[in-house]
Amino acid sequence: MPAIPAFPxxxxxxxxxxxxxxxxxxxxxxxxxxxxxxxxxxxxAVLRGRTQINLFFEASTRTQSSFELAxxxxxxxxxxxxxxxxxxxxxxxxxxxAQTLNAMRPDILVVRHxxxxxxxxxxxQVGCSxxxxxxxxxxxxxxxxxxxxTIRRNKGTIADLTVAIxxxxxxxxxxxxxxxxxxxxxxxxxxxxxxxxxxxGIDRMGVKVFRTMREGLDGADIVMMLRLQRERMDGSYVxxxxxxxxxxxxxxxxxxxxxxxxxxxxxxxxxRGVEITPAVADGPRSLIGEQVEMGVAVRMAVxxxxxxxxxxx
Amino acid sequence: xxxxxxxxxxxxxxxxxxxxxxxxRRLDAVGSIVVVGGRIAAAGPAALHxxxxxGAEIVDGTGLVAIPGLVDMRVFVGxxxxxxxxxxxxxxxxxxxxxxxxxVVMPDTDPVIDDPALVDFVLRRARDTAIVNVHAMAALxxxxxxxxxxxxxxxxxxxxxAFTDGRRAVTSARVMRRALTYGRDxxxxxAHHPEEPELxxxxxxxxxxxxxxxxxxxxxxxxxxxxxxxxxxxxxLTGGRYHAAQVSCAExxxxxRSARQRGLDVTAGIAATHLTLNELDVGxxxxxxKLSPPLRTEDDRRAMVEAVAEGLIDVIVSSHDPQDVETxxxxxxxxADGAIGLETLLAAGLRLVHAGDLTLSRLVEATSTAPAxxxxxxxxxxxxxxxxxxxxxxxxxxWIVREQDIVSRAKxxxxxxxxxxxxxxxxxxxxxxxxxxxxD
Numbered sequence: 182m183p184a185i186p187a188f189p190x191x192x193x194x195x196x197x198x199x200x201x202x203x204x205x206x207x208x209x210x211x212x213x214x215x216x217x218x219x220x221x222x223x224x225x226a227v228l229r230g231r232t233q234i235n236l237f238f239e240a241s242t243r244t245q246s247s248f249e250l251a252x253x254x255x256x257x258x259x260x261x262x263x264x265x266x267x268x269x270x271x272x273x274x275x276x277x278x279a280q281t282l283n284a285m286r287p288d289i290l291v292v293r294h295x296x297x298x299x300x301x302x303x304x305x306q307v308g309c310s311x312x313x314x315x316x317x318x319x320x321x322x323x324x325x326x327x328x329x330x331t332i333r334r335n336k337g338t339i340a341d342l343t344v345a346i347x348x349x350x351x352x353x354x355x356x357x358x359x360x361x362x363x364x365x366x367x368x369x370x371x372x373x374x375x376x377x378x379x380x381x382g383i384d385r386m387g388v389k390v391f392r393t394m395r396e397g398l399d400g401a402d403i404v405m406m407l408r409l410q411r412e413r414m415d416g417s418y419v420x421x422x423x424x425x426x427x428x429x430x431x432x433x434x435x436x437x438x439x440x441x442x443x444x445x446x447x448x449x450x451x452x453r454g455v456e457i458t459p460a461v462a463d464g465p466r467s468l469i470g471e472q473v474e475m476g477v478a479v480r481m482a483v484x485x486x487x488x489x490x491x492x493x494x
Numbered sequence: 495x496x497x498x499x500x501x502x503x504x505x506x507x508x509x510x511x512x513x514x515x516x517x518x519r520r521l522d523a524v525g526s527i528v529v530v531g532g533r534i535a536a537a538g539p540a541a542l543h544x545x546x547x548x549g550a551e552i553v554d555g556t557g558l559v560a561i562p563g564l565v566d567m568r569v570f571v572g573x574x575x576x577x578x579x580x581x582x583x584x585x586x587x588x589x590x591x592x593x594x595x596x597x598v599v600m601p602d603t604d605p606v607i608d609d610p611a612l613v614d615f616v617l618r619r620a621r622d623t624a625i626v627n628v629h630a631m632a633a634l635x636x637x638x639x640x641x642x643x644x645x646x647x648x649x650x651x652x653x654x655x656a657f658t659d660g661r662r663a664v665t666s667a668r669v670m671r672r673a674l675t676y677g678r679d680x681x682x683x684x685a686h687h688p689e690e691p692e693l694x695x696x697x698x699x700x701x702x703x704x705x706x707x708x709x710x711x712x713x714x715x716x717x718x719x720x721x722x723x724x725x726x727x728x729x730x731l732t733g734g735r736y737h738a739a740q741v742s743c744a745e746x747x748x749x750x751r752s753a754r755q756r757g758l759d760v761t762a763g764i765a766a767t768h769l770t771l772n773e774l775d776v777g778x779x780x781x782x783x784k785l786s787p788p789l790r791t792e793d794d795r796r797a798m799v800e801a802v803a804e805g806l807i808d809v810i811v812s813s814h815d816p817q818d819v820e821t822x823x824x825x826x827x828x829x830a831d832g833a834i835g836l837e838t839l840l841a842a843g844l845r846l847v848h849a850g851d852l853t854l855s856r857l858v859e860a861t862s863t864a865p866a867x868x869x870x871x872x873x874x875x876x877x878x879x880x881x882x883x884x885x886x887x888x889x890x891x892x893w894i895v896r897e898q899d900i901v902s903r904a905k906x907x908x909x910x911x912x913x914x915x916x917x918x919x920x921x922x923x924x925x926x927x928x929x930x931x932x933x934d
Contacts, residue, residue, distance in 0.1 A: 276823050296825030297709035298779030317827070319709030357709060381712055382703030 188486035192304050192311040195320035196361040204329070204365060210482035211330050211475070218254065218477055227488050228257035231288040235261045236278075237314070238294040243449055243473065244314050244323075248291045251480035255488070257289070275299055276306050283307040288491050289484065292316075297354075310487045318352050324448050325358035327479040329366065331472050332403055335444055340367035345397050345439070346388075347373040348407035348429060348456050351380050351418070355448045356407060360388055373397030375429065377418045378409075394429060398438035405446045406431050406456050414455070422455055432458045436466070444468050504532045504925040506547040509886060512555025514538060516562060517859035518875035527560055529882040532925030537876040555886060558919060561858045562874050563595025563626075563883035564840060567685075567865040568739055568763060568811035570660070570832065571597075572903075573619065575604025580816035580903045582616070586624035588814075588836040588902035590929035593885030593918035596627040596866070596873050597814075597836070601638075602660035608633035608644045610652035617653050625928045626921075627883065629871065631656045634673055634684060640664045643673045646682045655869045658685035658739060661786060661831070663721055665691060670725065674734025683868065685737040686725055688746075689787060693717035698827040700773040700788045708779065710827060713788050715743040722746050726753045729760055737868065738762040740813060742787040744797035750806050761868050762806070765813035766842035767833055767908060769799055775908065781822045781829035782908045785813075799851045802860055809868065810860040812839040816904030834902045838909050844889060844916035854889070886920040893917050 187206040196204070217223055233252040235245050245261060252259040264278060273281075275294070282290065283306065290311045292300045297317030304311040315321040333339055344363050350356045350372045363370045364387045372383060373391045384390050391397030398404060409425065419425040431445065445457075445467045453459045462469060507529040514537055515522050525539035530547050537560075546552060566589065572579035580588075582599070589597050599616065601607035607616060613630050620628035632654035636642045646657060657677065663686065664670045670686075677684055694717040699705050701712025722738055726749055729736045738750070741762050753760045767785060772792045776783045783789060801807040815832025822829050835842075843861060846852040866874030873883055895909040921929040 274820070274824060294825065296827050298827075299825035301778060302823075302825055317709050317825070318711075354709060357707070380706035381701050381714075382706045385703045386707065 186489060189490070191487070191490050193322055193483055193487065194301050194304060194311065194313045196322045196325050196358045196365070197320070199365070201365050204326070204362060207326055207479070207482050207486055208330050208333060210485055211326070211478045214478035214481035214485070215475070218474070218481070223254050224256060225254065226256045227485050228252065228255040231257045231488070231491065232286070233257040233259045233289040233291065233484070234282060234287045235259065235291045236264060236282065237262065238264050238299070239315070241293055241315070243476070244293065247473070247476040248314060248480050250477050251484055252289070254481055255484055257484070275303060279303045279306040283309070289487065308492055310491055312483060312487070315354055318354055318357070320358045321354040322358050323476070323480055323483055324355050325362040326483070327472055327475040328359055328405065328446060328448070329362055330475045330479055331446065331468050335468060336402060339363060341369070342402040343369045343371065343400055344403040344405060345371045345373050345401040346405045346407065347394065347397065347431065349378045349409045349413065350374050350383065350407070351378045352410065352413070353407050359405065360386055371397050371401070373429070375419060394435045395438050398435060401439040401443055403444055403446060404431060404436065404439055407448065408450065408452060409456050426455055430454070430456055430458065431461050433461060436461055446472060448472070501532050501924070506530045506550035507553065507882070507922065507925060508542070508546045508550045509553045509555040509560055510542065512558045512560040512886065514560045514876065515854055515858050516876040517855050517863045518562065519877060522855055527876065527884065529922070529925045532882055534876050534878055534880050534882050536878060553886070553920065557888070559854070559887045559889050560876070561593070561885050561887060562862045562876050563885050563921065563923065564593050564861045565596040565598070565865040565871065565873050566594045566812050566814070566836065566839060566861070567598040567809060567869060568765070568813045569597040569599050569836065570815040571599045571603070572816060573603065574615070578903070579818055581623070582620045582628060583623035584901070584903040585814065585836065586620070586626045586628065588834070589626045590921045590923070591901050591918065592837040593840045593887060593921050594626060594836055595883035595885070595921060595923045596629065596871060598629045598631060598655060598869065600658065600660040601631055601633040602662070606633050606638050608636050608638070610645065610648045613649055613652040613654050626923050627873065629653070629655045629869070631658045631685060633657065634659045634686070635664060635669065638662050640666060640669060643669065643676060646677055646680045650680055650682060655871065656683040656685045656737065659687065661687055663687050663689050663691055667724060667728065671728050671732060674728055674732040674736065678732060678734045681735065683735045683737055685739045687739050687786075688718055688721040688725055688741065690717045690721045693720065696827070697788070698784060699776055700790050702773070702791065704773050704776070708776070715745060715790065718743050718787055719745045719749065723749050726758065726760060729753065729758045730756060733759070735759045740765055740768070740787060740811070741807065742768050742790050742794060742798065744794050747797060747801040747806055750801075754806065761808040763809035763811050764798055764802065764807050765811055766835060766839050767813070769795065769802065769810065770842045770845055771795070771908060779826040781824065781826055782833055782906050782910070784826060784829055784831055785833055786831035799846060803852050803856060808860065808864045810839070810843060810857070812836050816902060817906045818904055822906050832906065833908045834900070834904050834906055837901060838895065838907065838914070840885070840887070840918060841914035841916055842909070845914065847889075848915055882922055882925040884922045885918050887916060888919050889916040891915065891917040
C-alpha cells in the first residue's frame with residue numbers, strides 16, 4: 182500500500198478540515214521556504230511548467246504580491262487577474278469566470294472574493310487546485326498559517342500559549358481561520374471586542390470571550406489586533422474612532438495588561454491610531470514585519486504541498 | 495376566479511375501496527367516491543349503495559388513500575415576466591404531480607399584479623393553459639412599494655382571493671394599519687410576509703453559530719417576531735383579517751396563540767421545507783437551502799411541527815419559488831431565496847405523518863381544507879356537490895427525488911436525493927384525471 186501523503190488535499194479552502202499533523206507539515210515546509218527566501222538564489226523548480234493564476238475579486242496588495250512571489254520562487258508562471266470591475270459589471274457570474282479560466286488550463290488558482298463560500302463554489306467548477314486567499318468573512322487560511330509560523334518561531338511552540346484576538350471579529354476571516362488553527366494546535370484562544378463586533382454564537386466556537394482589553398489581555402502571550410474597516414466606525418458598529426481607540430486601541434498601557442514578554446501581531450493593512458498606536462506597531466514587541474516575510478514562506482509551503490497532488494501530475 | 499368547470503361532458507368516475515380522509519367532514523373510513531358531472535355525487539362507506547353510474551370509469555382504490563386535492567396558497571410563478579423559470583402551465587403540471595388541485599399564485603411578477611386587468615390576464619392565461627385550478631392574490635400595495643394600498647374592491651371583483659406583497663414586508667405601520675382597516679370593509683384577507691427588513695439586513699441565513707462559522711451574516715429570529723407582533727397589534731386595532739404567510743420561529747407560535755385567545759381573525763402558514771429541514775442543511779453554502787424566512791434551528795422546526803399539529807399554524811404551503819442557475823449559482827449571500835415545492839409538498843408532509851408527529855387527517859386539513867376555508871374557495875372537501883378535486887395516494891410507496899424527474903421548469907429543490915414515502919398515483923380536477931403514476 183502506498184504511504185498516505187503528508188498533505189492529501191487538492192485544494193486549500195480553509196483551516197477547517199485540516200488535521201493537526203497537516204498543519205504542522207505545512208509549518209515545517211514553511212521553515213525551509215524561509216531559509217530559501219533568505220538566500221541569493223531563491224528559485225526552486227517544484228512548479229516549473231505550471232501556471233498559477235491569482236484571481237482577485239477584491240483588491241489586495243499584500244496577499245496578491247505574496248502569492249505571486251511564492252509562485253515565482255517555486256518556478257511557476259504566475260498571472261495576476263483583478264476581476265473586481267470588468268467582468269462582473271458585464272453580468273458575468275463567478276461561475277462563468279471560473280469556467281472561462283478553467284478552459285485556459287491553469288494548474289493552480291489563488292482566489293480572493295468578497296463573499297463567504299465563493300472560493301468553494303469556484304473550486305467545484307474547475308479542474309485545477311484552488312487556494313483560498315480570503316472569502317468574505319469566512320476563512321483566510323494562509324493568513325492563519327503565517328500567523329502560526331510567526332508565533333512558533335518566536336515562542337518555540339503554540340500549544341498552551343494564550344492568544345488574544347482583538348477587534349472586529351464579526352467581519353474577520355482572519356479571526357475565524359486563526360481561531361480554528363490555534364485551537365487545533367492547543368492554544369487558548371480569546372476574542373476581545375465590543376459586543377457589536379462579535380458574531381452570534383462565538384462562545385460556542387471554542388474561544389473565551391471578553392469585552393474589555395484589561396480582562397482579555399490579562400496574561401496573554403500574543404496580542405493579535407484586527408483591522409477595523411473605516412465604514413464600520415461611523416456609528417454603525419462603534420460610535421466613533423476616538424471611542425473605539427479609547428477602549429480597544431492597542432497602546433502601551435493596554436499592552437501592559439499582557440505578559441511582560443507578550444508579542445504584538447496585525448494582519449495588515451493597519452489603521453495606525455484606530456486599532457493600534459504607531460509606537461506599538463513599530464515597537465520592539467511588534468512582529469508585524471516578520472508576519473509579511475512569513476507570508477511568502479507559508480504560501481510557498483502551501484503551493485509546494487499542493488504540487489504533489491496537482492491534476493495532470 | 496378560474497376553476498376548471500365541472501361539466502356533464504366528463505365521464506363519471508368511481509373510486510372503490512379506498513381509505514377516504516376528508517377532514518371537512520371528519521371522515522376517515524374505507525369507502526368509495528362517485529363522481530358525476532365533475533362533482534362529488536357521493537363519498538364514504540355507503541357511496542356505492544346506489545351502484546355505479548352508467549359508463550363510469552372504475553378505479554380500484556384498495557390500499558390507497560383518497561383525499562381532497564391539495565390547495566397551495568403560496569405559489570410563485572414566473573408568468574408574466576419570467577416564463578423561463580415557470581409558467582402557469584408548467585406550475586400546474588408540477589402541482590398535478592404533487593396532488594395539488596388548486597394553486598394560489600403570488601402577485602410579485604413582472605408586471606406586478608396590482609391592477610384588475612392584470613388579475614384578469616393571469617386568470618385567463620390560467621384558464622387557457624393550466625390543468626389545475628388557479629387563483630391569484632393581488633398586490634397589497636401598488637407596485638409592491640409599501641406606500642399606497644391597491645384597489646381591494648375592484649381587485650376582488652376581478653377575482654383576487656387575498657392581498658399580499660409576496661416576499662416583501664410592508665414596513666410602514668401606518669400603511670399596514672390602513673390596509674387592514676380598509677380591507678375589513680371588503681372582507682379582504684391581508685397575507686403578509688412578517689420580516690422586519692431593517693433587522694434582517696444583509697442576512698442570508700438564520701443568525702447563530704452556524705452562520706457565524708460560515709462567515710455569513712444572519713437574520714435574527716426577532717426580525718420575524720417583531721413584525722408579527724406589530725401586525726397582530728394592528729389587527730387588534732383594526733379588526734382586519736390577517737394571515738401570516740410563513741412563520742418559522744418558536745416564539746411566533748406564542749404570539750399567534752395570544753392573538754387567538756384575544757379572538758383576532760388571524761391565521762398563519764408555514765412552508766413544508768420549514769417543517770422538514772433546518773439550518774444545518776445549508777451545509778457547505780448550498781443555495782437551494784437559502785429560503786425566506788431562513789431555515790431555523792432544529793428546536794424551531796420541532797416547535798413548528800407541534801404548532802401545526804395543535805392547529806395554531808393553520809396552513810402548510812409549498813412556497814414554490816422557481817429559480818434557475820442565473821439566480822442560484824452564486825455565492826450564498828448573493829444567491830436568490832426560494833425553493834420549488836409543488837411536487838414535494840405532500841410527500842414532505844407525509845414524512846411528518848410517518849414519523850408520528852402529525853395525523854394524516856391534520857396534514858390533509860392543513861394542506862387542503864384549511865386554506866380553502868380561509869380563502870373562501872369551493873375546494874378542500876369531498877362533500878356531495880363539491881367539485882371533484884381529489885388525489886389518490888399510495889402513502890407507503892418509497893421514492894427518491896431525482897432532478898431528471900422534476901416536472902417543474904426550475905429544478906431548485908432542496909430535496910434532491912431525499913427519500914420520501916408516499917406518492918400521488920392519481921390527481922383529479924373537476925372529475926378529469928390530470929395526472930397518474932405510473933403514467934397511463
